[in-house]
Amino acid sequence: MGDVKIISADEVDASLLSDTPKPQNRVLAVRKAKKKKKTASRKEFDVTIIPATKGVTGPGEEPPVKRVAAYCRVSTDEDAQATSYELQVQHYTEYISTHEGWVFAGIYADEGISGTQVKHREQFKKMIEDCKNGQIDLVITKSISRFARNAVDCITTIRDLKALKSPVEIFFEKERLSSLDEKMDMFLGMMASFAQEESRSISANIRWAIRNRMKNGTQKIVTASLLGYDTDEDGNMVIIENEAEIVRTIYKSFIQGVHPKLIATRLNGFGMKTVLGNQWSSNAVQNILRNEKYCGDVLMQKTITIDYLTHATKINEGEAEQYYIADHHDPIVSRDTWDKAQDLLDKAQWRHWKKRKQMRLIPVRSGILAGFISIDKSWETVSITRLISATGKIERHQTHKQISTNNEREENKMPEKPILKGFEVVELEVGKSDSVMTLTSKNLKFNKATAVELGYPAYVRMLIDATTRRVAIEPCNENSKCAVPFSKNPKAQTYSVVLKIPALLTAARKLAEIDELSDAVSFKGMLYPEDKVVIFDLSQPVVPKRRGKKTATQEEASEETYALLGDSSSTSAPKRKRGRPRKNPL
Numbered sequence: 001m002g003d004v005k006i007i008s009a010d011e012v013d014a015s016l017l018s019d020t021p022k023p024q025n026r027v028l029a030v031r032k033a034k035k036k037k038k039t040a041s042r043k044e045f046d047v048t049i050i051p052a053t054k055g056v057t058g059p060g061e062e063p064p065v066k067r068v069a070a071y072c073r074v075s076t077d078e079d080a081q082a083t084s085y086e087l088q089v090q091h092y093t094e095y096i097s098t099h100e101g102w103v104f105a106g107i108y109a110d111e112g113i114s115g116t117q118v119k120h121r122e123q124f125k126k127m128i129e130d131c132k133n134g135q136i137d138l139v140i141t142k143s144i145s146r147f148a149r150n151a152v153d154c155i156t157t158i159r160d161l162k163a164l165k166s167p168v169e170i171f172f173e174k175e176r177l178s179s180l181d182e183k184m185d186m187f188l189g190m191m192a193s194f195a196q197e198e199s200r201s202i203s204a205n206i207r208w209a210i211r212n213r214m215k216n217g218t219q220k221i222v223t224a225s226l227l228g229y230d231t232d233e234d235g236n237m238v239i240i241e242n243e244a245e246i247v248r249t250i251y252k253s254f255i256q257g258v259h260p261k262l263i264a265t266r267l268n269g270f271g272m273k274t275v276l277g278n279q280w281s282s283n284a285v286q287n288i289l290r291n292e293k294y295c296g297d298v299l300m301q302k303t304i305t306i307d308y309l310t311h312a313t314k315i316n317e318g319e320a321e322q323y324y325i326a327d328h329h330d331p332i333v334s335r336d337t338w339d340k341a342q343d344l345l346d347k348a349q350w351r352h353w354k355k356r357k358q359m360r361l362i363p364v365r366s367g368i369l370a371g372f373i374s375i376d377k378s379w380e381t382v383s384i385t386r387l388i389s390a391t392g393k394i395e396r397h398q399t400h401k402q403i404s405t406n407n408e409r410e411e412n413k414m415p416e417k418p419i420l421k422g423f424e425v426v427e428l429e430v431g432k433s434d435s436v437m438t439l440t441s442k443n444l445k446f447n448k449a450t451a452v453e454l455g456y457p458a459y460v461r462m463l464i465d466a467t468t469r470r471v472a473i474e475p476c477n478e479n480s481k482c483a484v485p486f487s488k489n490p491k492a493q494t495y496s497v498v499l500k501i502p503a504l505l506t507a508a509r510k511l512a513e514i515d516e517l518s519d520a521v522s523f524k525g526m527l528y529p530e531d532k533v534v535i536f537d538l539s540q541p542v543v544p545k546r547r548g549k550k551t552a553t554q555e556e557a558s559e560e561t562y563a564l565l566g567d568s569s570s571t572s573a574p575k576r577k578r579g580r581p582r583k584n585p586l
Helices: 010-016 081-096 124-134 151-162 182-217 241-255 260-269 282-290 337-344 349-353 383-411 448-454 501-513 552-565
Strands: 066-074 102-111 138-141 170-172 229-231 237-239 298-300 305-307 312-315 321-325 435-437 444-446 459-465 472-473 498-501 521-529 533-542
Touching: 066 124, 081 102, 081 138, 102 124, 102 282, 124 151, 151 170, 241 260, 241 282, 241 337, 260 282, 282 337, 298 349, 435 448, 435 501, 444 501, 448 472, 448 498, 448 521, 448 533, 459 501
Parallel strands: 066 102, 066 138, 138 170
Antiparallel strands: 229 237, 298 321, 305 312, 435 444, 435 521, 444 498, 459 472, 472 533, 521 533
């Protein structure tokens, strides 16, 4: 037998663990015995208790007076709810005033307002603001649902008032709960959630009832925001004639090519308001044009409510059923008119209609330009009839004034003397003028002399008197109405001035009886130096001298004249026309 080597246990452990990694922590072979904790002797102190003073009534003291307010709310304007609203206000006014230790701090009441959101509850917001300003100590309300139907709003408001330097208490009569009671926090949250769920259930029931009435055709049409219609006692839609005329004007103007923006501008210019008392806008006009109720039909459920808490709505684009009733009530416009308006609205071309400025023809009332009407450069055309009618008002006024003056003269007639002859005639100083205005097919052209005589004005305004067939040009400021850029400074203005005023050009050619396809025609101007005005008479055109070849008639006349003056056999033959010399055939 071989020799047997006896090794120790420690050596065995070392041999077994030689190939294994060493642990990072120290390994203990035997668990150490835990030492017993030393018990320290506790020292006793004498503690003095200082009693609370704030909010605590001491012996022999009177309790502090509480400023108490009440909050009331009803969600609809129905007669029954209105009675409930009045009863709540009366109840809390008497209840607070007769309670010992309370001072009446007011009643805050929202009538006909939903409790699912705060933003429209003005009295509620005012009450919370007064609480934060230290004017209220306690608020009493009928129930949590009267205070708020939105759980988040309810809990947030209660916590905000509770966190104030002087906490404000909310007391709910029906639930007998106080917001300052710490044990009631969880219960208040549950009750607020119940109130919110109740609001959701009520909203769903109302929507179901409305949809059923729509299906049956018995749903009442609201006309409070519908121009031209009202509802009688039986719920039938009736026409309001003075408002209906506005609707008919809108449809007629749009079909004739007037842009909705311009229609709105004209309505505002006449001082007309929408049914809600607002200014007219392009969108308001388009809403009138798109509303099928004006042709006698009704389309119900155009919009849907997407959130019963915020009452947010959106256009019904197929999410819910719609209900259409033809010939539901008396129309304001014919169906043919309404169809034409829809066809135009469906086409994209109407959006590119030029938004022209409102054409107001206001004649000058006095001075050398009395009866003249300034023309805006943005107008495409202007009616001659309207020009004459507008100027005629001034003429009728002046004629009436002249008749009155003549009557006074007849009454106070004096012996005729040579010195008084023509005394009543006003002589206007007229200066020599070299101004010329030329009407072309596309614009108005003024020679440089016009700029010189007017003093090289940077801006002018163009006026027309259709009754006397005259056009005037007058210097003005840049901010003046109907101002048109005209001349440069004297050194830079070396050529004629061209103005593009479509309405004036068209009217002037009509008054001058010039065809649109005819050549350019010029008119001499008359200068009034004191007024710095040049007036052109359209009834007296100036035919320009033309240079060119003689016509056949003129050539024949020349030959006859030559035959009469000279002998045909004479050596003085007519001169040959100028041209290339003939080649000698020889």
